[in-house]
Amino acid sequence: MNESEALRWRIWLELELEAVWLYPVIGARFDALHAAATAAHEEHSDLRDALVSVLADADIEPPGPLVSYEVGDLDSVEDAQDVAAGLEQRLCASIAALTGEVDGEERERVVRELRATAVRAASWGAAPQPFPGLG
Numbered sequence: 482m483n484e485s486e487a488l489r490w491r492i493w494l495e496l497e498l499e500a501v502w503l504y505p506v507i508g509a510r511f512d513a514l515h516a517a518a519t520a521a522h523e524e525h526s527d528l529r530d531a532l533v534s535v536l537a538d539a540d541i542e543p544p545g546p547l548v549s550y551e552v553g554d555l556d557s558v559e560d561a562q563d564v565a566a567g568l569e570q571r572l573c574a575s576i577a578a579l580t581g582e583v584d585g586e587e588r589e590r591v592v593r594e595l596r597a598t599a600v601r602a603a604s605w606g607a608a609p610q611p612f613p614g615l616g
């Protein structure tokens with residue numbers, strides 16, 4: 482794994498760590514979003530673990546989580562949906578940037594995750610994009 486690829490994997494992992502922090506907060510604050518936030522938390526926890534493994538396999542120290550993240554206002558269901566959609570869109574951009582760094586089966590895996598993340602972004606209210614992460 483070259484330096485540029487390692488950086489892309491680390492950035493993606495940093496955003497997954499933010500997601501793992503964010504979704505329990507949303508689920509705890511808003512009963513209407515609890516089920517969706519719980520499902521998103523589980524998906525992001527699995528991705529976090531997978532990305533830690535990718536970096537560990539390359540002998541690269543993975544970043545750790547922050548104590549807290551500045552996510553903006555979470556005063557309403559709509560605010561929470563906007564914050565979640567925004568995070569998923571940032572994840573799309575991060576994952577899209579990685580697609581140019583990997584090839585073969587690894588690229589297929591990254592593209593699958595990009596697609597899943599774009600669907601998750603739309604489920605939180607983000608406008609669908611023809612090329613997620615590039616808009």
